[in-house]
Amino acid sequence: MKFCNVLFMAAATLAAIGFIIASCLPSHGGLLPTLRNREKLMESSIGLHARKDRGWKDPERKDPEQKDPQQALHTPPRALEEDWKRAPFHQELLESIYAVTPSDLTAECMSKFQVCGRCGKSGKLLHVGPGIGICPEVLEQTERILLFGAKAWTEFGSSLAEAGLHWPGSVTVHDCFVPESSIRCPKGRPECRVQFRKTCFYDQQEAPFPPDLNIKITPDNTDKLVGIFDIEPLESRVLSVASSARLRQYQMLVVKFFWLEQQSKHLLYLQLLQKLLKDFYLVSVSASSCHGRWHMPSHSLIMPRVVWATFLRKDLGESTICRTEMQMTQECQGNSSGIGGLEALSRWSLTATQPLGEPEDLLFEVYAQTYTPENPTKTNYLLPYKAVSLELLKAFRLCHECRSGSEDLERLGPGKDGGYLICKEAAATAGMAVAVSIGIRGSDPFGAVLSSRYNLHVHGFDCTGPSYGCPGNLAGCRFTHHSQCVGKPFGGRPASMFVTFDDILSKYAKEDEDLILKIDCEGCEWSVLPDVPLAVLRRFRMIIMEAHWLEKQERHATYAKTFYHILEAFDLVHSHACNVFGVWTVNGTGLGMPRIVELLFVRKDYAAATACTNSTYRHKLDVKICPVLPELYAESFRLPM
Known part of the structure; x- marks a missing residue:
């Protein structure tokens, strides 16, 4: 088996070299070239290896043993017993490197994480807590800071008070899993005031009482809010159901996006990012140093699994030339394995080209066809x-x-x-x-x-x-x-x-x-x-x-x-x-x-x-x-x- 693996990796290296040569030919401009013309090149060595390990077969290959997907629809349930046994079981591996299969949808979604704005005319950006970017001038004008999820306070809100930042408005923390006594102001900050509201968010299944499906993420009659969302893994769901008018009541939104390698959610993330970027500039992205990274080999796309993204309402910011870099947070300082061995890097890039290797058993779910839903406006999970x-x-x-x-x-x-x-x-x-x-x-x-x-x-x-x-x-x-x-x-x-x-x-x-x-x-x-x-x-x-x-x-x-x-x-x-x-x-x-x-x-x-x-x-x-x-x-x- 080891000899076979050596032969396979040699062939994979040749395929990768061929892909690099083809990629260097003059064709398209911009951050993400036209991707659909590269269908044949998308079968990178890692992606194809993943599919073979999962029993995937090239749909265009004439293999007499290959089953027709349409025929599978008419297969009796018991005949699928072996397929059921082989169905992959998803397990979170926090310190791993994941590879995802080439997808235009994934590339488009991740391109939305480019930083294309700045904080007002001064452009002043302050990193607080573990390294999360905020616009301090906006914070000083806000009437109310709303934090969704107790971690939003422990990782972010309390850091504002510790840093001595001033804001004239109130602070409210929403969560239904922690006791009120756990939300405390830092010692030595007597001017700090924080309220606690025991509130659940949609599908928090283990909540101690029924969730409030009609929760308003914004109060009425104000447009001077700052919102911090750290409600794993519901941030995209809670924000997606909020109307654009509600979201515009926020001057600044700081959102922690979880598990970005999960391709089934990339459509949901794309829809949310498109919605936010109509009224907000993305002014800061900070990569979590705790949870490793993922990449799409054929497009040289590398991303952290978890990021903090800061959005500033357009009337308070300015547009800039888009940048594809990310600031590293210090959430897991000293954890040499948490960021895949690259913790020394201070920046991430959506178009980084550093080659990566990964063990086969850590490969993520794969796609076998192009995304073509009949009704994409209502599809959230692909x-x-x-x-x-x-x-x-x-x-x-x-x-x-x-x-x-x-x-x-x-x-x-x-x-x-x-x-x-x-x-x-x-x-x-x-x-x-x-x-x-x-x-x-x-x-x-x-x-x-x-x-x-x-x-x-x-x-x-x-x-x-x-x-x-x-x-x-x-x-x-x-x-x-x-x-x-x-x-x-x-x-x-x-x-x-x-x-x-x-x-x-x-x-x-x-x-x-x-x-x-x-x-x-x-x-x-x-x-x-x-x-x-x-x-x-x-x-x-x-x-x-x-x-x-x-x-x-x-x-x-x-x-x-x-x-x-x-x-x-x-x-x-x-x-x-x-x-x-x-x-x-x-x-x-x-x-x-x-x-x-x-x-x-x-x-x-x-x-x-x-x-x-x-x-x-x-x-x-x-x-x-x-x-x-x-x-x-x-x-x-x-x-x-």
């Missing part, structure tokens, strides 16, 4: 082409309806998040007395209405939040809360806080009775449902489920297995998109779907076949989960036939 992802998408096709027809659908619960659809006949037929609700966090209006309307005793299970009981004005409601979670122990909690489906059925249901299951547990569904035996699942007439984080390709094998396990006994009759978290697309196919969806499965004896469709939006029943954001209709489901 995933590499993989057959298992297409197979998962196909499982979401709607080919059945309630046995009594689509008119049998009924919505229970509020006209917002927390309400779900059911088939009335399946709920009303005799022989059922109990429903199980997994995932409550102190509120289950669906379970309460289900109990009241269909005379069921609902048992709710959740060990992560406060208890819940029937509202006093809901007649006939019977709801029992159990401070237990279903499945395997997690989060350091004792095993006594966890139960299995067998435990629930043996204790609360009669052997000859059916049940209803509702599961909305922020992602635990993928670890709970695969372990439930089919005989146990068949005890339920309906499964009302919220499926989370479907863009996580490293888990698509698990998701697909779970889906086909359920579909052996149930049919999917309804799907509805969550309008908060966007859409993901499989690269080069135009196929994709929302990251989070509400689903209704009905046991096969309560379902009827119908013409297949991607999804159907029920205008009288489906409602926006977040009222202040645009709805994602059935068109957001683009599934294989």
Whole structure:
């Protein structure tokens, strides 16, 4: 094997030399030349090696053993078992060097990190804390500093006070993971004043209380704000949903961008950067010295995995000739491995040409086709082409309806998040007395209405939040809360806080009775449902489920297995998109779907076949989960036939 590797590296060196010669031929000007004309040259030695290691084959090579991707769509699920076993599992390796596959989208996204502005006429830029650039003149004029994430205070805000900088306005820190006592002013700075607000941001799944989906990142009636965002990994999501008018209330924005090597998020980052650069100049970029770097070999593009970027509103700054350098932060001084052995460098460059080598097992996800989504305005996550992802998408096709027809659908619960659809006949037929609700966090209006309307005793299970009981004005409601979670122990909690489906059925249901299951547990569904035996699942007439984080390709094998396990006994009759978290697309196919969806499965004896469709939006029943954001209709489901 070592001899084979030597031969391969020799061939790779020749290929790299050929690429360098071709790159030097006179052709294009600018920072990033026309990239699409280099399709053949994109197969650099490292990129091709990565694909071969991951089982990738050149789509243009006539290989009799190569499978047609379209044929894979029609492959029975069990035939993909080996593909599922080989699906890569993403693991964060903080001190590694990552290589990504050539992509025009990646190159365009990273080009937006050029510094093309400066702080006002003076151009004065001050580096505070670990080395984060700010415009001090703007800071002295601000009315309020808003810090999102406790680390924004510990890494940045407290440094302002330590440096003796003056600002006339107030300082507020938003976070929901840390106690208020952890936000303190530096010693010896009695004039320092800071407020703390216990606020969650969207999909912080482990938050101690339900997230506030309607959070305003700006107060009203002021345009003299400074915002600091350090809310891993939600900075792009929180800023993306904010309107341009809201963002313009900030004089200066300092944003910490995490894990820039993740190509699936490059479209989201590009959309956010384009949005910000319409009204702001990028005046400073500081590379984190803690988390290493990544690069795209064919374009000689090198970037840190984590950067601080400072944006200044255009009416307060001036444009300059664009620069591609980055200041190094001092977050991990003395960590010789944290920046890949190049900690002595004081600047980074988007067009650096220093050759890099990397071990094969640290290569990141790869792309096999060019990016061509059908609806890019709603696509936030772009995933590499993989057959298992297409197979998962196909499982979401709607080919059945309630046995009594689509008119049998009924919505229970509020006209917002927390309400779900059911088939009335399946709920009303005799022989059922109990429903199980997994995932409550102190509120289950669906379970309460289900109990009241269909005379069921609902048992709710959740060990992560406060208890819940029937509202006093809901007649006939019977709801029992159990401070237990279903499945395997997690989060350091004792095993006594966890139960299995067998435990629930043996204790609360009669052997000859059916049940209803509702599961909305922020992602635990993928670890709970695969372990439930089919005989146990068949005890339920309906499964009302919220499926989370479907863009996580490293888990698509698990998701697909779970889906086909359920579909052996149930049919999917309804799907509805969550309008908060966007859409993901499989690269080069135009196929994709929302990251989070509400689903209704009905046991096969309560379902009827119908013409297949991607999804159907029920205008009288489906409602926006977040009222202040645009709805994602059935068109957001683009599934294989």
